[in-house]
Amino acid sequence: TSTPDTVLQVSALLPGLERELSARYRTVRLPELPDAAGYLRDHGSDVVAAVTSARVGVGDALMDALPRLGAIVHFGVGYETTDVVRARARGIDVSNTPDVLTDCVADLAVGALIDVMRGMSAADRYVRAGGWDGAPFPLATRVSGKRVGILGLGRIGRAVARRLDGFGMEVSYCTRSPVPGVGYRHVPTAEALAEACDALVVTVAGGRGTEGLVSAAVLDALGPEGYLVNVARGSVVDERALVAAVESERIAGAALDVFADEPNVPQALLGSDRVVLLPHIASATRETRAAMGDLALRNLRRFMTEGVLLTPVPEASRPAH
Numbered sequence: 001t002s003t004p005d006t007v008l009q010v011s012a013l014l015p016g017l018e019r020e021l022s023a024r025y026r027t028v029r030l031p032e033l034p035d036a037a038g039y040l041r042d043h044g045s046d047v048v049a050a051v052t053s054a055r056v057g058v059g060d061a062l063m064d065a066l067p068r069l070g071a072i073v074h075f076g077v078g079y080e081t082t083d084v085v086r087a088r089a090r091g092i093d094v095s096n097t098p099d100v101l102t103d104c105v106a107d108l109a110v111g112a113l114i115d116v117m118r119g120m121s122a123a124d125r126y127v128r129a130g131g132w133d134g135a136p137f138p139l140a141t142r143v144s145g146k147r148v149g150i151l152g153l154g155r156i157g158r159a160v161a162r163r164l165d166g167f168g169m170e171v172s173y174c175t176r177s178p179v180p181g182v183g184y185r186h187v188p189t190a191e192a193l194a195e196a197c198d199a200l201v202v203t204v205a206g207g208r209g210t211e212g213l214v215s216a217a218v219l220d221a222l223g224p225e226g227y228l229v230n231v232a233r234g235s236v237v238d239e240r241a242l243v244a245a246v247e248s249e250r251i252a253g254a255a256l257d258v259f260a261d262e263p264n265v266p267q268a269l270l271g272s273d274r275v276v277l278l279p280h281i282a283s284a285t286r287e288t289r290a291a292m293g294d295l296a297l298r299n300l301r302r303f304m305t306e307g308v309l310l311t312p313v314p315e316a317s318r319p320a321h
């Protein structure tokens, strides 16, 4: 007797995507199982594909409980929550949803940059609190023409840079290897980049390779006139060092869409007008989320019919070692 091929939904997903999964495949929703461990023990070998959010991924123990797993489909572009090298070694392919979210994430990064430099969210609070007829709102910092450092000039970083060109900003960037064919200045380290700019926009990949990349030293290099924007991952910034730098005014301000321990935001930042705090919404538009769901579904469909993914992550094509 052959085992029924099952799609395991590892985390909560968009309602529309969940509906499509259940309509098209024998789908089991892991978070809704009363006895997940029991299910994995008795039926783990039914599962041929897993669909999950970028935030949750597929951990090592879950991977081990699914001996026939052939594909991990992430809803999102970051996939540091899944150990891709380990997956490859087990013959599991991994996909993400690149490109379709790039514009919206870049839009939000630029919006956040303008917000923190011009004090827009703080000004909104000032108006709502009835402050307008009292002391004038403090002067802000000019945005156009300033120097911006982009940490990670990938799809999103480049889309941010293109937008900033329109503001007459001078863009430089830091990546491990210079990006061919771009006119922006490559700077070899995050610290040198921070030193050379008025605002540092973080768009690198997350994961172990970039953990704490924006260190206390980088924040000090950014300096008391410098602004930080992070739309990448909370793990990239040493959050304690950031809180200290904001509190002691060693940097001018920060706009953050991502945090080290979401949804927990450091208490010390909540009362500060020097920071803009966003609940990880950079890709969260109806249009982009629908496109991400569609791309995740197309990856799954391709795998279920042809055994290959449509947008495998780069590591997935490297030989395992």
Ligand code: NDP
Pocket: 077, 078, 079, 098, 099, 101, 105, 151, 152, 153, 154, 155, 156, 157, 174, 175, 176, 177, 178, 203, 204, 205, 206, 209, 210, 213, 231, 232, 233, 257, 258, 280, 281, 282, 283, 284
């Ligand atoms: P890409 O893979 O296209 O870009 C990643 C960039 O990071 C590359 O330029 C890479 O260059 C650079 N990079 C990686 N490691 C380092 C390092 N140690 N030092 C300097 N640069 C480094 O990814 P995307 O642009 O599509 O996405 C970027 C990230 O944005 C995602 O990984 C995700 O974490 C985040 N994101 C956040 C969202 C949100 O909701 N806030 C939504 C979508 C994405 P090189 O390899 O040459 O170093």
